[in-house]
Amino acid sequence: MSQEMFCFQCEQTAGCSGCTKKTGVCGKSADTAKLQDEITGALIGLAKSLGEKHASKEQIRLMVEGLFSTLTNVNFDNDDLNRQLSKIRGVKALLADAAPDYSMELLWNAQEDIRSLKSLILFGLRGVAAYAYHATVLGYEDDTVNQFFFEAMRLLSKDGGMNDFLPTVLKVGEVNLKCMELLDRANTQTYGIPSPVTVPLKVEKGPFIVISGHDLRDLKLLLEQTEGRGIQIYTHGEMLPAHAYPELKKYSHLKGNFGTAWQNQQKEFADLPAPILFTTNCLMPPKSSYQDRVFTTEVVAYPGMVHIGEDKDFTPVIEKALELGGYREDQNFTGINGGTQVTTGFGHHTILSVADQVADAVKSGALKHIFLVGGCDGARAGRNYYTEFVQKTPADTAVLTLACGKYRFNDLSLGTIGSLPRLMDMGQCNDAYGAIRVASALAEVFQCGVNELPLTLVLSWYEQKAVCILLTLLHLGIRNIYLGPSLPAFVSPNVLNFLVENYQLTPISTPEEDLKKILSPQA
Structure with missing residues (x-):
């Protein structure tokens, strides 16, 4: 293809057909899109090199993290993506019959129906990888799920007709069901059984932190590190259901929910006197009005943002909250339809x-x-x-x-x-x-x-x-x-x-x- 980039994995892709300019609708650059394709091609090459052999823990980690990093609105940091790419290629090079990286041009230029089925497989795998990642950080893994990533990615390098790929399209769904069950068990055994709760949309005066995404472990660690510090914690986006888990809602400084859905963040965060911690996808390119208050962790990354590493020391986020001081008076926010509270659980x-x-x-x-x-x-x-x-x-x-x-x-x-x-x-x-x-x-x-x-x-x-x-x-x-x-x-x-x-x-x-x-x- 002659375009500077090609990506059509999300619903808002340009013209309902594909982003082909210097910047995608999600905000990623053509260079970032190219790196994500290279990571995908390297992962397909790794799966092909491994063949029918059982993947190791390191190979599984690289596969899951690589697929998750290429999911929409997760990783915009080319330096971090380059580091991942180097690690994948390094591990692949150690295999006896190391295959070259798969060229994603072969997939994007395949016959229309084959491209469609392979895309369903690939994009579905990226979603499964996100769920597998969340379960893994809680210590829950499933070997069937992990090995399937390699089986399915290996298939993407092969030629064939529709009947050669349709069964794997449905098997992605079958494996995802097993993965979602695993994550459900990981969350409930770690944080308890969710129960219905009413969550206010009001933000109280004083220092606070907004945490967004899906990773309940990050929220738990943040609650532990902010306990007794005079800092309130508010969920955002997909973190809202955290209020329903007994082991999370027992923290009195987990106060409520801020904002509405992820796509409104650039407006809702513009004048926010508090830091925002992104734990998973749904990060939009931060505006200059608040970019100094955005922090990332896990596979989420954006150039110039402070990233909290594996040590999970949230001190920079905590210090920023204390520095900004929050609102001087309680703020009564509402949902899209004017409601002052929501329920979950x-x-x-x-x-x-x-x-x-x-x-x-x-x-x-x-x-x-x-x-x-x-x-x-x-x-x-x-x-x-x-x-x-x-x-x-x-x-x-x-x-x-x-x-x-x-x-x-x-x-x-x-x-x-x-x-x-x-x-x-x-x-x-x-x-x-x-x-x-x-x-x-x-x-x-x-x-x-x-x-x-x-x-x-x-x-x-x-x-x-x-x-x-x-x-x-x-x-x-x-x-x-x-x-x-x-x-x-x-x-x-x-x-x-x-x-x-x-x-x-x-x-x-x-x-x-x-x-x-x-x-x-x-x-």
């Missing part, structure tokens, strides 16, 4: 504990339908669909939600059905595993398949973790999924037709039309 343990109530409500007609409205948020026009959809759901229906897409509507008050709230936040994107557990349990209660339940999934996607979750749903045979706000640019017409014909995957239209179709007696 309705994980699968909580919902399954009242499964009999849910079943009785369905049998009596008090609860006619359950919607899972969740996924990623983003800036592209059309995402108001999800707010309007939730607002228009009938009073005899319930809405489960998860991931950062919930910020479109999680401050709404939808009332209750019996003793249950109509709107229930199940947690982070990886907690889609919990939604699957709930659906499976209800199917057992009603002695039917999941597709026969009065349940509809309405999903929004942005990056690669949403891709692997979608593949998990397809692996499980779940049909009639509504997907938006736009379809992935890397899905070719033939692959899309396959998904529509075999899984009834449906692009969203309007809230009114989709609700009418979903709730019609013939649906």
Whole structure:
């Protein structure tokens, strides 16, 4: 390709076809995009060199970190990416029959349908790697998951037809289910079972730190290091569900949630008198108005930002919080719809504990339908669909939600059905595993398949973790999924037709039309 860069892995890719200029929509430069391609090519070369041999701990670490680093809005630091690339090539060179790095040009220029299927595999693997990384830092690993990265990456170097790659597309979903279950176990065994909690959006006066991302371990360490220092901690984005875990909410200085979804950070952080710690993806290039207050850790990196290394000494963040001093008076913030608080903590343990109530409500007609409205948020026009959809759901229906897409509507008050709230936040994107557990349990209660339940999934996607979750749903045979706000640019017409014909995957239209179709007696 003659373009300065090529990337179409996220939902907001330029022109819904691909970023090909000096800078991508996410803010990464063409040089960064090239380095990420080189890392991917080196990882494919490593997998090919290893062949059928069992990957070592070091090889697994490089594979998982490398895939995670190339996920959207994670790593913008070319020096750090170059260091990773050198390590991967160094480890590959030690193998007896070291293969050259795979050229990503071969993938991007492949026949359209093959490129589409290989992209589904690669982008799905990047999402799985993020979940595997979070589990690993808590000491939880699964050898099947780890070895599959090498099997699937090795396949990307091969030629073939659609039938040679389709099984692996679905296997990515199967392995991701195992990985999400592993992370669910890691989080709950480390931090306890989440329970429903109301989280204020107010920020109290005095020094504070905002922590963003998904990594609960980083939050725990930050809470430990700030205890008794007169510094309040506020979550942001996907860190909101942390308030529901017993081992985290026991800290009295974990106060509330600041801001809305990740794409609003450049506006919301502009005048923030506090540092922001990014633990995972969703970092946007910081504006000059607040770039001196941004800190990164784990695989997240941005040139010029202070990075907290493996020692996890958050002293620079703490000192910055004390220096800035926070607000002089309490600040009463609101959500997108004007609400002053949000709830979270309705994980699968909580919902399954009242499964009999849910079943009785369905049998009596008090609860006619359950919607899972969740996924990623983003800036592209059309995402108001999800707010309007939730607002228009009938009073005899319930809405489960998860991931950062919930910020479109999680401050709404939808009332209750019996003793249950109509709107229930199940947690982070990886907690889609919990939604699957709930659906499976209800199917057992009603002695039917999941597709026969009065349940509809309405999903929004942005990056690669949403891709692997979608593949998990397809692996499980779940049909009639509504997907938006736009379809992935890397899905070719033939692959899309396959998904529509075999899984009834449906692009969203309007809230009114989709609700009418979903709730019609013939649906």
